[in-house]
Amino acid sequence: MAVRSTVVCIICLQIKVLIGLSAMPVNNRHNTMNEERELTDALDRYGRRILFKEKLARAEAMVDMDAMREQARLLAQATDAPIQPIGRVRNYWRTHRPTFAVAAAVAIMTTFATLVFVKYYRNANQQQEQYSMLRRDVQAIKKSQNRILDGLSVRRKSLITVNPGQVAGSSFMLTPDGYLVTNNHIVQGADSVYVQSQSGDVYKARVVYTNRGYDLAILSVADDSTFRPAKSLPYGFDPRPSDLGERVFTLGFPRDEIVYGEGYLSSGTGYRNDSTAYQVAISVNPGNSGGPLLDAQGNVVGIISGKQVSTEGASFAIKTDYLYRAIEAIPNDSLKGGPIKLNRRTSLNRLPRTQQIKRVQQNVFMVKVFKHKE
């Protein structure tokens, strides 16, 4: 059985081999034919497409493009108008989203950079302003410090100091024979008082009388041997109250040189409604105290006594009326050679201001006060 089957198998094999041998060229030929057909098919399809495209090109050339455009425009308007714009916007968004993102980032960056820069710039400017303000403050502080120092030195000289000091003020002639008037606060506590004229003559003065209430002091230089009495005084003393708005002027010694100042009567009462004084809008400084306040005609209407530091242009002058009252109050035995009689009539009323000043300044003195003790 086994042998037979083997023989059969061998035969089978032989047949198979035979078949295989004969089949090989057939397959090859078949393949070649297939390829050829495939190729011609491909060529055919290629050709068809080429021809069709040529046809299409001809058909396209015949198309009335204007009509097409018109129809497309109508489509855009009518049919798709409700959908298309949204789609278009969305499409636009989708297409250019990265660009938008970058643009937005740049915009945000720019905005904030600008904001920061502007803020910084403004801050810098503010700092500058603050700085300049500070400087102004510093200057003001310096000024006020100076003022305090000045005040201190004045007070030290006038009131506090133990050391021999000097207080300077102004004073002017009451009578041709050597009586002068000044402020009580200048000569208060003085050991010796000297008056110095504009021309430089110095006279030793005696304090005849002081009135603390009116802040007035009467001096006399008649005892000084070098003093030459004048014939008369150019100005008069007007006890009547002056009107508001009266143009007034003063001469005094805020420094070693005589200084002229001009202003107007701004109030009938003085500091804290002090009825003995006027308020005068005039620029005066320490040293002006005791100076005469004259009206345009050359009448002495007051004696400069002080000013309000905190208020601009508020100076004060004691009314002449109170000068009269003070003089009246002088005890007789304090006066040598009779009572003080004040000249009531001015001789300056027709003169121009410069002439008035020339006449008046001869009778205005600097008061120098020496103290050893408080």
Added chain:
Amino acid sequence: MRETIRLQWTDNDLLEGLANGSDAALNQLYKRFFPTVLHLIQSNNGNEDDAKDIFQEALVVLYEHVQAGTFTLNAQLKTYLYSVSRRLWLKQLARRGRYSALAPDDLNETDAPVDDDMAEHELRDQQFEHMGASLDKLGEPCRTLLEDFYIRHLSMQDITEKFGYTNADNAKTQKYKCLMRLKRLFFSNM
């Protein structure tokens, strides 16, 4: 003659005309469907020339499909052409480096299922390109000879005269040699 007097073309008429290579059918296709495609392309970053190219290609897709004899229209012809054009334009845009300029859900309701057709077209396109490239490599006069015979369907006699061969057999031999060379080129790079 029959076509020129036809006033109302149905979709089937158009398809039939397309399959037969009727110029009137082509004109009609342009007249009726090109504006839609023009509008589509123009509203999606394209110009008129783009629209013409896309519409041509869409018609090629339709034509080759009809020629293959496997085409069954399961939507309106207008919808079919629109969908194909849209797909082609999407591809074109992608090739130009702009992504998804067309919203995918843009016109879903008017979209026809054209995936298979597109895949098939892709294949045919590749073959077409390959054949074109092979013919280019073949060089003259083989290329013209083969084109005249297989595409223009000129007779052997015409070709003999055109190319100046002594007789038709000679031309036939020449044609065969050319075809063999083309075969090698065509299959070698496949």
